[in-house]
Amino acid sequence: MMKDPTKLTYITAISNYFWIIDIGGFRVGPNDNFSDGSNSVYALSKLNIAIVDTGTSLFYVPYSAFKTFVSTVFHNIPYQI
16 A cells, blocks of 8 residues: 555556656655765656566666666665676
8 A cells, every 4th residue: 555645646658568658867765865965866868768567666777777776776785786
Protein backbone atom coordinates (compact mmCIF):
# COMPACT_ATOMS: atom_id res chain seq x y z
CA MET A 1 0.00 0.00 0.00
CA MET A 2 1.25 3.50 -0.82
CA LYS A 3 2.30 5.75 2.02
CA ASP A 4 0.59 8.76 0.48
CA PRO A 5 -1.64 8.13 -2.57
CA THR A 6 -1.97 11.89 -3.15
CA LYS A 7 1.68 11.90 -4.32
CA LEU A 8 1.06 9.38 -7.12
CA THR A 9 2.39 10.66 -10.44
CA TYR A 10 1.12 9.32 -13.75
CA ILE A 11 3.58 8.92 -16.64
CA THR A 12 2.62 8.40 -20.26
CA ALA A 13 3.93 5.09 -21.62
CA ILE A 14 5.31 5.41 -25.15
CA SER A 15 4.85 1.73 -26.04
CA ASN A 16 2.29 -0.97 -25.37
CA TYR A 17 4.92 -3.74 -25.28
CA PHE A 18 6.81 -2.65 -22.14
CA TRP A 19 6.37 0.18 -19.70
CA ILE A 20 8.67 2.36 -21.78
CA ILE A 21 8.84 6.01 -20.79
CA ASP A 22 10.79 9.08 -21.81
CA ILE A 23 13.20 10.16 -19.09
CA GLY A 24 14.93 13.50 -18.85
CA GLY A 25 16.37 13.09 -15.37
CA PHE A 26 15.90 11.43 -12.01
CA ARG A 27 16.02 12.01 -8.27
CA VAL A 28 17.07 9.52 -5.62
CA GLY A 29 15.00 9.86 -2.45
CA PRO A 30 12.35 12.39 -1.47
CA ASN A 31 14.62 15.45 -1.29
CA ASP A 32 16.74 17.40 -3.77
CA ASN A 33 19.86 16.81 -1.66
CA PHE A 34 21.32 14.00 0.40
CA SER A 35 21.86 14.60 4.13
CA ASP A 36 25.48 15.61 3.42
CA GLY A 37 24.23 18.40 1.12
CA SER A 38 25.24 16.77 -2.18
CA ASN A 39 22.81 16.78 -5.08
CA SER A 40 20.35 13.89 -5.48
CA VAL A 41 18.68 15.32 -8.61
CA TYR A 42 20.21 14.76 -12.06
CA ALA A 43 19.12 16.05 -15.44
CA LEU A 44 20.26 14.02 -18.43
CA SER A 45 21.83 15.84 -21.37
CA LYS A 46 19.03 14.64 -23.66
CA LEU A 47 15.70 12.87 -23.41
CA ASN A 48 16.21 9.09 -23.18
CA ILE A 49 14.03 6.00 -23.05
CA ALA A 50 13.75 3.97 -19.85
CA ILE A 51 11.85 0.79 -18.99
CA VAL A 52 10.13 0.42 -15.64
CA ASP A 53 8.61 -2.77 -14.26
CA THR A 54 5.77 -1.91 -11.93
CA GLY A 55 5.66 -5.46 -10.51
CA THR A 56 9.25 -5.30 -9.25
CA SER A 57 11.92 -2.75 -8.41
CA LEU A 58 13.41 -3.24 -11.88
CA PHE A 59 14.35 -0.02 -13.66
CA TYR A 60 16.30 -0.03 -16.92
CA VAL A 61 18.16 3.18 -17.64
CA PRO A 62 19.97 4.17 -20.84
CA TYR A 63 23.67 3.24 -20.92
CA SER A 64 24.54 6.92 -21.14
CA ALA A 65 22.94 7.49 -17.72
CA PHE A 66 23.92 4.21 -16.04
CA LYS A 67 27.13 5.30 -14.31
CA THR A 68 25.52 8.44 -12.89
CA PHE A 69 22.43 6.48 -11.83
CA VAL A 70 24.45 3.78 -10.01
CA SER A 71 26.79 6.25 -8.30
CA THR A 72 23.76 8.21 -7.09
CA VAL A 73 21.86 5.18 -5.81
CA PHE A 74 24.98 3.95 -3.97
CA HIS A 75 25.77 7.43 -2.64
CA ASN A 76 28.68 7.16 -0.15
CA ILE A 77 28.53 3.33 -0.30
CA PRO A 78 31.48 1.52 -1.94
CA TYR A 79 30.43 -0.44 -5.02
CA GLN A 80 32.03 -2.07 -8.05
CA ILE A 81 30.67 -2.44 -11.57
